[in-house]
Amino acid sequence: MGACPPSSKVVKQAIQWLLRLRESGHAPALRLQCEQWRNADQAHEVAWQRVVSLHQDLDLRAIAGANVALQTLETSQRRLHRRQALKLLGGVALVGSAAWLGKDLQALSSWTSDYATGTGERRRIPLPDGSLLQLNTRSAVDLAFDERQRLIHLRQGELMLTCNAAQGPMLIRTRDTLLEGFDAQVVVRQDADCTRISVSRGQVALHRPGDAALHWIAAGQAWRVDAQGPHLLQQQAMDANAWTEGLIVTRDMRLDAFLAEVARYRHGYLGCSDDVADLRLSGVFRLEDTDKLLQLLPQTLPVLIRQRTRWWVRLERLA
Incomplete structure (x- = not known):
């Protein structure tokens, strides 16, 4: 199953660890204590990853006044709800940064995702069924793994999934489509106006909401799904993998x-x-x-x- 959202208390603890490590110059003893805290509970690790991802995406070290926002979070006497924390951090970032930061603030949706990456970051995530999920820059996904289904919701960005066929079908949902694969390797990218799919091994079924037709994407093929429907791409200017x-x-x-x-x-x-x-x-x-x-x-x-x-x-x- 996907990771449960951490409580505001745990998020605040993660922010405190981040501040302490920065102030100490990432002292080895303190870093070890932080790792022990992260390993003590899955919610700790989820909160840590989201706080670090938010820190990277806002590039807080380059924004005047952003550290004040973190200090405010650390010393506040009341528990901050996640939306309140985002509002505070985002507000300071917008006041203290240039206009280009607006693009990077789109990555804040990663705050509520099970797994996410910051700008320039890539991650490899082994899944419980033996499949491998890889995330590209500025990407965010939610997982729903239970006895009924294995579903990955791509909220933004790009992923590569190498499926494990033994556990049955794997589903990938984007804004534009639902993909189903058994033993395949597929790259899925969600752009502002479309979803791009490229299959390098096996085959993947493409379902589109409101469309009764089922499309099969074979190895070596690339498709684009937009408002006009699914389209097979004859040429690609870039290697999708x-x-x-x-x-x-x-x-x-x-x-x-x-x-x-x-x-x-x-x-x-x-x-x-x-x-x-x-x-x-x-x-x-x-x-x-x-x-x-x-x-x-x-x-x-x-x-x-x-x-x-x-x-x-x-x-x-x-x-």
């Missing part, structure tokens, strides 16, 4: 689409001028350092990098 290895692999991909993909793994604004948006690139790019990745582009494309701050980067045509 590469992110699990920390890579972006492109094939004749537009520069503006490539930059939009890289932007998922970093904070701030990343874009390009209209006169270079249609430039094409193919290659293998490593994600662990997106600044270094961007420095490679002027070596193969007629562009220059204009950087106003750490969080504002734009590519323009080389004069």
Whole structure:
């Protein structure tokens, strides 16, 4: 079954541990005590992961005044409900940050999810039935595992699921569709206007609400599900599985689409001028350092990098 939401008391304890570790410089003895607290109860670990994820997504260390919000949470005499804590943290972040932070605040839905990742983070999660769930950057899922079903609800972002067939069908629900697989490996991505599905092993059944037809996605196929329905994609400009290895692999991909993909793994604004948006690139790019990745582009494309701050980067045509 999915992890139970932690109580406000446990969430407050997790915030206190985070503050103590930061103030001590992550002293080994204190870090060990924190690990013992996390291991003592599943609710402790769930609360810890959500507090750390929220901390990373807001980039609190770079936002003036955000630490004051954490200190307020720590010293408050009343228990803070989760929504109150989010309102306080979000309010301080919006006051003390630039406009680009609005995009990153979308990740706050991870606060109420069973598992989530922050910006640039990827996670591998072994499931109780032996299946493997992997989450890409800025992703959030809920699990519903019981004697009747095995269901993963993708709330945002992207996942790869390697199914264990022995336990019966595995279900993946997104905003646009319900997927069913037995012995398969599938990548599912929920964008603002569609859900993308790519199957690399086995086959997956696609159910769409209100549609009596059942579509089967075979290994090697990629589909898009949007308001017009499911569509088989004939070509893909990017390897759908590469992110699990920390890579972006492109094939004749537009520069503006490539930059939009890289932007998922970093904070701030990343874009390009209209006169270079249609430039094409193919290659293998490593994600662990997106600044270094961007420095490679002027070596193969007629562009220059204009950087106003750490969080504002734009590519323009080389004069």
